[in-house]
Amino acid sequence: MAFARNDFQHKLSKQLIDENQAVIVETLKVKNMLKNHCLAKSIADAGWHSLITKLDYKAKQAGKHLVNIDQWFASxxxxxxCGRKQESMLLNIRSWTCECGYVADRDINAAINIKHQASSIKVY
Ligand SMILES: [Zn+2]
Structure with a gap:
């Protein structure tokens, strides 16, 4: 299991770096999320930290950018x-409609926000 995951992470990180000039990652509040028993197992299994480590050194080798988004950014x-922020968002809400009429898929909406946020950050 650990070997298979490590192999997958190497392939995924190599592909992401090969195909993109910059890769944007959001620093998840992993410690807090692990306190939630429903989430803990899948987060621990996902090995988020070791994937970031692989992305980081592969980006450096390739002369590309790995950008970290602030973990408090409400993506x-x-x-x-429209930039309007919802008061709260339960984890099981997968899509929602904003007052402006935009129908947001949770993950796609978050990805777009992260992209916007990253383009305002100076990379070096
Ligand atoms: Zn809106």
């Missing part, structure tokens, strides 16, 4: 269309 709760 899921912010409408990527």
């Amino acid at each position: 899921s709760k912010t409408c990527s269309c």
Whole structure:
């Protein structure tokens, strides 16, 4: 299991770095998320930290950029269309409609926000 995951992470990180000039990652509040028993196992299994480590050194080798987004940035709760922030967002909400009419898929909306946020950050 650990070997298979490590192999997958090497392939995934290599592909991400090969195909992109910059890779943006959001630093998840892993410690807090592990306190949630429903989430703990899948997060621990995902090995988020070791994937980031692989992305980091592969980006450096290739002369590309790995950009970290602030962990307090509300990527899921912010409408990527108008910027309005929802008060709260339960984990089981997979899509929602903003007051501006934008229908947000939770993960796609978050990805768009992270992309916007990253383009305002200076990379070096
Ligand atoms: Zn909106």
